[in-house]
Amino acid sequence: MKKLLLSALAIGALAFTSCTNDDEPPIAEVVATCNDGIQNQGETGVDCGGPNCQPCTEATATCEDGIQNGDETGVDVGGSCADIITVSGEITADTTWTADNIYLLAGKVVVGVGKTLTIEPGTIIKGKAGSGSLASALIVQRGSKIMAVGTAEKPIIFTAEEDNIGIGQTAGTNLDETARGKWGGLIVLGRATGSFKNDVTEVQIEGIPADDTFGLYGPGDALNDDDNSGELEYISIRHGGALIGEGNEINGLTLGSVGRGTKINHIEVVGNVDDGIEFFGGTVDASNLVVWAQGDDALDIDQAYSGTIDNALVVSGEASDHAFEIDGPEGSTTGSFTLQNTTIVGSSTAADGEYADYRSNAMGTTKNIYAIGFQTGKDVELDANDVAQNFLDGKLTFEAWQIVGFNNSIFAEKVLKDDAGNDLQSTIILDPTFTERAATWTTQVTAGAQTVGADLSVFTWTYAYAKTGLSF
Template sequence: MKKFLFSVFAIASLGFATSCSDDDNGGPDETPQGTEVKKSGFITANETWDSDNVYILDGKVVVSEGATLTIEAGTIIKGAEGREANASALVVDQGGKLMANGTADKPIIFTSVLDNIKHGEKAGTNLTVEDMGLWGGIIVLGRAPISVSGDLETKQIEGIPANESYGQYGGTNVADNSGSLKYISIRHGGILIGQDNEINGLTLGGVGTGTVIENIEVVANQDDGIEWFGGSVNATNLLVWACGDDGLDTDMSYSGTAKNALIIQGNESGSALELDGPEGSAATENGFTLQDITINGNNKLTLIADLRDGLIANLNNVFVYNIAAGSSVKVNGEESLKELAADRIKFSKWEIVVPGTTTLTELITGAGVNAPKFVTNAAVLTSASQATVGANVSVFGWTYAKSKSAF
């Protein structure tokens, strides 16, 4: 995981482009479908982006506290070019809401302005999974608990000055509601905003259980696919393909459940799962749960799971295949080793197609005498067709990854 760092940037005053009717007497609106509408700055009142237009994120677009941004099914949103202070992203501030409910037939697509996808299409023709970091990503900030250094209740995202009106995440409201995200495809993001710092495809900072996260795809993001910074939000039906760092990443004592996820590694991918523990003293006793996970290593050297910083987690029904020799599940550091020994890192029903003569004991590293806690809960398969656990991949038929035969 590369911790994302926002550079200081000036927020332009809100000046949205609007469509015009064909006359001043209330005649029919003849604005052609696919008209590009630029957006920048703060959204301070309820607003709807309709699927007849293509929206351009010109820098940061911030959904402010008390405002709701609704995005219609089938809408295409493109992030403008620009690095560091000029990076484009959609940010939902604490108290703001994003209602972005696509459908399997009409997903909402976030991509780059360099993507030649047009209104009414589901994919362009000029970009591939090698095209990363062309814009920012989506960042949702809520008021659910986090665990940070100093045991602070909230934290400001690094790089945004404390006097800015947005950027905080964390709080005490486990059931906080930041909106609803369904059937969303996020492509070619993760723009560089500082040395070794990029934006995740979808960042969830202190997001609560009142928020709906379902059917999300992240493709070719320069940094992580999806990252949770604390919070309690549940998520289901997640697909991450060919990202430049981690597939799924948890931090700051995330306490929710992520269920039914398919992670397909790319040529530059890091860990399939990077799972961090609390940064402060607060830790959720029951930890978080990852369940029904399939990891396709794409025949590359793969860090299947990096278990760090004393995480507490339940890792259930995980299927791993197409991994290279030397791939591993890593228990990283003394704090994580202690949690494993105390049965607060729990493995249940793992099935792995191992390369060559690799054994399960060789596959888990850093566990020492506690290796059996993994080995006795895992099984070796000789082919992927034998799998009885993992994700139900049939639910991902709507995705860009499926259209490109990535699985």
């Protein structure tokens, strides 16, 4: 913060114009007195409330006033003076980001191999706007760690530079859940199991150009299903999903082959252009997740992800596609996910807005799902031959879905039949004909009568709760 020394001329001028004992009001250009502590019209210094209406001789305003004063270069918010620290390129040493600053991601910021980025509770990280090679993102590459452990009272917030949120706040006032694509997102990569085309052992993560080697994930030559990329707890990620190429946006939180040694819980993603949270392979478990108003799918599973997603909430927006999009292995390595104890809320206006889409050899269990608010005609799709066969073979299972306001025929099971009308059990199906039968894993309930779904009480710390009360 710079201090400004008032000239003697300015002092004299202010003494005569901003303070008077006459009955006449001060001249029109000076509209306030010396004790207001504010930079006033016509003053050249800073008014700090000097005695006897004497103007201050130097700019002694502090950050405690909550006002952007004079030549200050930081951001004055609520008793804390924040420096805006711009970060770019590789983080080459163990580093801590503290809650008394705002950190601005300028392009791709990468945690170096063997290094740890620690982020204090309550810290605000903003991403610069930009697309393509200029898209901003924080990338935790293989062999590095992030220790971002917020609290319910002081969550760590990733948001756009445009967001007017300041130090000590949990929300700004100029953006809402419909503001998407303002920056990139958070990407964490590891060496746990993944199933990739042609059985390669590592691939480039979605959202990062192919020539950036820090975007590689998968075992490579060092498979480790217990890989530890650090901790993410009480994190809110907002307004992301910058475009890097045609049809290729960054997810709110991207997890590539992240191992079970990593802790991920209490995560919120709001207003992302692409998916909310996407799991590309890996074995990490994740719990207490909220995705609100995503532009594509809320929870996306790919490449033989083999962990457990527990206690999640999806609240769709007008641009949302599926609550769940589930793909299976791409290579010979297989894996089975568990997605459980989840509440999904549909949109009355979304053009797509489906419950779920199971594709590409999906394998795993989806159970204890409560669904409400979806439009008539929306469904759970089993839209590929191998998916239908996995369903018949018990590799893809559904249990205990409770749904408000649906026609049971929408939730018919698509079952493969042979020419004689018998269920097909072959693992290789050519030109199948689907017929429908009622889904035994769905039950119609009234709102509030459900016995499955997420425990919403753990989400009171979120931006979504503050804005909606999570009442539906």
